[in-house]
Amino acid sequence: MSLDTQVLVVGAGPAGIAAAATAATHGRQVLLLDDNLAPGGQIWREATTVQQEDPDDVRRKTLLALRVSGARIFSGWRVFDAPRNGSLRAINDSGPEIHTIDISYEQLVLATGARERFLPFPGWTLPGVFGAGGLEALARGGFSVTGKRIVVAGTGPLLLPVAAHLRQMGGRVTTVAEQASRGQLARFSTFLSRQPGKLIEGLQYRAASGGSKYRPGCWPLAALGTDKIEGVRLTDGQRRWEEPCELLGCGFHLVPNTELASLLGCATRENAIEVDDVQQTSVSNVFAAGEPTGIAGLESALLTGTMAGLAAAGKLEEAKALLPRRQKFERFAERLKTAFALRPELLSLAEPDTIVCRCEDVTFEALKGYEDWNDAKRQTRCGMGPCQGRVCGPATEALFGWRASSVRPPLYPVPLSAMGAGPSRSSLDE
Amino acid sequence: MTDAFDVVVVGAGIAGCACARELTDAGVQVAVVEHDAPGGGATAAGMGHIVVMDDSPAQLALTHYARSLWQKLTSELPASVEYEERGTLWIAADHEEMTQVHTKHATCTGDGVRSEVLDAVALSEAEPRLRTGLAGALLVPDDAILYPPAAARYLLQAAQRAGARLIRGTVTRAGNGAVTLSDGTMLASDHIVIATGVEVSMFPWIRLKKRKGHLVITDRYPGFVRHQLVELGYLKSAHATTSDSVAFNVQPRMTGQLLIGSSRQYMQEDATADAGLVDRMLRRAYEYMPQLASLSATRVWTGFRAATSDKLPWIGPTHDPTLYMLAGFEGLGITMAPAAARLLADHLLARQSAIDPGPYLPERMARAETILV
Ligand SMILES: Cc1cc2nc3c(=O)[nH]c(=O)nc-3n(C[C@H](O)[C@H](O)[C@H](O)COP(=O)(O)OP(=O)(O)OC[C@H]3O[C@@H](n4cnc5c(N)ncnc54)[C@H](O)[C@@H]3O)c2cc1C
Ligand SMILES: Cc1cc2nc3c(=O)[nH]c(=O)nc-3n(C[C@H](O)[C@H](O)[C@H](O)COP(=O)(O)OP(=O)(O)OC[C@H]3O[C@@H](n4cnc5c(N)ncnc54)[C@H](O)[C@@H]3O)c2cc1C
Numbered sequence: 001m002s003l004d005t006q007v008l009v010v011g012a013g014p015a016g017i018a019a020a021a022t023a024a025t026h027g028r029q030v031l032l033l034d035d036n037l038a039p040g041g042q043i044w045r046e047a048t049t050v051q052q053e054d055p056d057d058v059r060r061k062t063l064l065a066l067r068v069s070g071a072r073i074f075s076g077w078r079v080f081d082a083p084r085n086g087s088l089r090a091i092n093d094s095g096p097e098i099h100t101i102d103i104s105y106e107q108l109v110l111a112t113g114a115r116e117r118f119l120p121f122p123g124w125t126l127p128g129v130f131g132a133g134g135l136e137a138l139a140r141g142g143f144s145v146t147g148k149r150i151v152v153a154g155t156g157p158l159l160l161p162v163a164a165h166l167r168q169m170g171g172r173v174t175t176v177a178e179q180a181s182r183g184q185l186a187r188f189s190t191f192l193s194r195q196p197g198k199l200i201e202g203l204q205y206r207a208a209s210g211g212s213k214y215r216p217g218c219w220p221l222a223a224l225g226t227d228k229i230e231g232v233r234l235t236d237g238q239r240r241w242e243e244p245c246e247l248l249g250c251g252f253h254l255v256p257n258t259e260l261a262s263l264l265g266c267a268t269r270e271n272a273i274e275v276d277d278v279q280q281t282s283v284s285n286v287f288a289a290g291e292p293t294g295i296a297g298l299e300s301a302l303l304t305g306t307m308a309g310l311a312a313a314g315k316l317e318e319a320k321a322l323l324p325r326r327q328k329f330e331r332f333a334e335r336l337k338t339a340f341a342l343r344p345e346l347l348s349l350a351e352p353d354t355i356v357c358r359c360e361d362v363t364f365e366a367l368k369g370y371e372d373w374n375d376a377k378r379q380t381r382c383g384m385g386p387c388q389g390r391v392c393g394p395a396t397e398a399l400f401g402w403r404a405s406s407v408r409p410p411l412y413p414v415p416l417s418a419m420g421a422g423p424s425r426s427s428l429d430e
Numbered sequence: 431m432t433d434a435f436d437v438v439v440v441g442a443g444i445a446g447c448a449c450a451r452e453l454t455d456a457g458v459q460v461a462v463v464e465h466d467a468p469g470g471g472a473t474a475a476g477m478g479h480i481v482v483m484d485d486s487p488a489q490l491a492l493t494h495y496a497r498s499l500w501q502k503l504t505s506e507l508p509a510s511v512e513y514e515e516r517g518t519l520w521i522a523a524d525h526e527e528m529t530q531v532h533t534k535h536a537t538c539t540g541d542g543v544r545s546e547v548l549d550a551v552a553l554s555e556a557e558p559r560l561r562t563g564l565a566g567a568l569l570v571p572d573d574a575i576l577y578p579p580a581a582a583r584y585l586l587q588a589a590q591r592a593g594a595r596l597i598r599g600t601v602t603r604a605g606n607g608a609v610t611l612s613d614g615t616m617l618a619s620d621h622i623v624i625a626t627g628v629e630v631s632m633f634p635w636i637r638l639k640k641r642k643g644h645l646v647i648t649d650r651y652p653g654f655v656r657h658q659l660v661e662l663g664y665l666k667s668a669h670a671t672t673s674d675s676v677a678f679n680v681q682p683r684m685t686g687q688l689l690i691g692s693s694r695q696y697m698q699e700d701a702t703a704d705a706g707l708v709d710r711m712l713r714r715a716y717e718y719m720p721q722l723a724s725l726s727a728t729r730v731w732t733g734f735r736a737a738t739s740d741k742l743p744w745i746g747p748t749h750d751p752t753l754y755m756l757a758g759f760e761g762l763g764i765t766m767a768p769a770a771a772r773l774l775a776d777h778l779l780a781r782q783s784a785i786d787p788g789p790y791l792p793e794r795m796a797r798a799e800t801i802l803v
Binding site: 081083084089370371372374375378379381384385386388408409410413414415416417418419420 | 646
């Protein structure tokens with residue numbers, strides 16, 4: 001199957017939704033594509049319908065704008081290759097049959113979001129250990145946390161809202177362990193108080209997470225258990241103690257999803273896609289918005305999405321007019337980075353036999369003595385498994401300073417039958 | 431200051447690494463210069479099929495000899511090299527190709543290479559996932575597969591343990607007894623070995639063509655394929671000197687992953703994967719093994735083979751008495767490396783070689799192409 005569109009938006013989180021709605025409202029023919037079953041992205045996970053009584057005003061307005069904009073929505077499609085210039089290939093394997101589609105575009109907006117960073121520590125691969133946002137997403141998807149003792153650990157502004165949501169869903173969140181020090185956090189919240197909206201949001205979550213201890217300057221040393229997690233060993237740098245739990249949600253802030261951008265040849269800097277004043281990447285008809293351009297949260301995703309939508313629709317001046325607001329979020333993103341910077345102790349948690357690459361079972365010890373990521377990958381197969389290094393790449397960057405380099409198709413494992421040139425394939429299946 | 435070495439090997443691909451190992455074993459003082467990670471060039475792209483090929487008597491002699499050297503190495507190879515004798519199945523699609531099976535069988539037997547003719551039934555027992563209706567195959571049971579970058583690394587480390595030096599840098603000039611690196615470092619040696627794979631632009635008299643290849647690797651499916659599967663038409667593909675060609679070639683790695691090849695293209699400098707060609711290559715594979723289509727692909731990559739005009743490598747001295755060649759292995763460099771390294775070492779150490787080195791001497795380049803020096 002193949003299809004043409006003027007503007008193609010990949011990723012239907014807040015940024016992609018804003019981009020698609022904006023470009024469509026300005027008369028462009030828009031296709032919005034996402035691998036989840038409905039638009040929403042990480043924060044509004046599959047908020048299937050616009051609900052009049054939706055208590056979340058921003059969500060309701062954003063989804064409504066999308067609905068009336070006339071943008072076409074392709075849910076359940078995942079982009080995995082860029083077989084030709086100006087064309088992406090996506091797969092839909094959510095049903096019993098596998099479909100692929102080639103979509104040609106004039107303008108492309110990359111709004112592929114971010115993912116959690118994992119760091120290896122003893123026991124982190126035990127069943128029952130998840131990412132913090134990942135555990136919340138699982139719970140929202142129906143995985144029961146009711147009555148379970150949960151420790152939330154790691155770093156970043158996500159930990160508190162995650163803990164709050166888990167509690168709302170019946171989990172017994174005993175401790176939220178934030179590795180950033182009290183001092184770092186204090187400086188950050190002083191900054192936040194000049195951003196009232198965010199502060200209030202933060203306090204609400206904090207209130208809801210009441211009942212669990214929020215411990216800054218505290219981090220996990222090991223997940224304990226043999227077949228599944230039974231507890232976690234925590235430390236505040238002075239003391240170490242063990243807390244029993246059935247679930248551990250542990251994530252170390254977010255890293256931008258830049259794989260598709262790299263495949264298309266877009267320049268990146270410090271792991272984020274580089275964009276100009278109107279969200280254009282180094283490739284002239286490719287724009288980027290939201291977390292792939294830097295981790296700055298919901299409002300920033302909406303704003304940069306709008307800018308990218310305007311730019312893709314040729315409204316460059318209007319896009320540029322929003323730049324001062326974007327710069328405010330850029331400062332916020334910088335603050336986030338400093339406030340939640342990883343403490344050095346986290347880089348020595350792994351034991352020699354701690355798995356770093358889960359797909360290929362590569363241990364910390366096995367990764368020592370290589371020159372760079374490519375060398376290590378080649379020799380140990382670290383990062384060569386089905387996740388394509390999405391999990392261990394950011395970890396090895398933190399541990400060894402290696403930067404992921406070349407990206408090879410497919411971006412995600414796909415059936416071989418999806419790899420071919422597409423449209424002319426039918427003869428094969430006879 | 432200029433460091434001096436008995437031998438300077440330029441390039442730490444499988445060829446350069448095997449050469450360093452071979453020479454340090456003989457007590458020679460060797461430096462290897464490499465600007466990427468060792469084993470990161472064509473060696474990282476290769477399938478690692480250790481295969482006896484009988485395109486010409488000289489090719490047969492070299493690959494057979496090389497395979498026997500790999501076999502001798504097996505006891506010392508670490509597990510990371512994943513050396514495994516699966517045996518090649520040369521698959522005949524029809525009765526016409528079946529006559530080639532018999533010819534190949536005779537050739538193998540003549541050279542002392544074990545092989546066995548399988549009829550259609552025996553073939554489907556040996557490899558149940560092949561489609562039905564194939565005519566048969568020639569099984570060459572001693573052929574093997576290994577993981578090339580780990581093999582290169584192992585050989586280099588063995589050489590380093592025996593005293594070889596690895597020097598990081600880009601060679602910009604080599605010849606007349608000296609090797610110059612881009613940072614200005616000079617190395618002096620009367621024996622400089624060119625083992626730079628396809629990167630030969632600093633030697634304008636070398637006429638090799640880049641031949642691009644694509645490979646696809648799957649997720650793990652242990653037991654899905656048992657042997658190293660190659661269609662007999664592979665020879666036709668490898669022969670074609672002009673157009674793009676594809677052939678069915680599937681190799682099971684020890685990890686359970688399947689490597690699916692192969693393609694050959696001239697006049698391609700761009701390393702990005704060509705979706706159209708990948709499609710052709712995969713279709714060819716499905717013609718032999720339809721179930722492959724349902725497996726999960728994790729990566730596609732490309733690599734460049736260094737093709738010579740007569741399909742034999744260049745091993746030995748050149749017009750510059752201080753320059754030696756160890757290059758031009760096309761699609762067989764992993765297989766040939768230990769034998770090529772041994773022949774070169776024999777030459778440098780004035781030893782008698784186990785096979786006639788004549789067909790691989792670089793001097794034939796001049797004869798073949800009326801260029802040179
Ligand atoms: C696991 C997780 C949980 C989070 N939970 C919260 C939370 O509870 N509260 C909060 O304030 N913030 C949360 N965040 C932060 C959140 O990402 C931002 O606040 C904001 O939603 C970012 O919006 P975005 O549009 O940039 O990205 P996202 O919302 O991440 O949207 C990106 C979308 O692109 C899709 N996509 C990516 N690649 C492809 C592809 N190749 N093909 C097709 N589709 C693709 C993704 O599936 C996703 O739907 C979470 C982040 C993560 C990683
Ligand atoms: C797709 C594909 C599949 C293949 N499958 C097989 C197979 O199954 N079996 C088989 O036997 N063969 C196979 N081959 C062929 C095999 O990979 C090559 O013949 C072999 O790797 C060549 O090794 P080499 O050492 O000559 O070159 P390379 O591995 O390319 O090594 C050359 C080295 O020299 C370095 N270098 C170059 N220039 C400089 C410089 N100026 N200064 C410093 N260093 C330099 C490079 O960085 C590189 O590391 C395949 C090849 C391809 C492309």
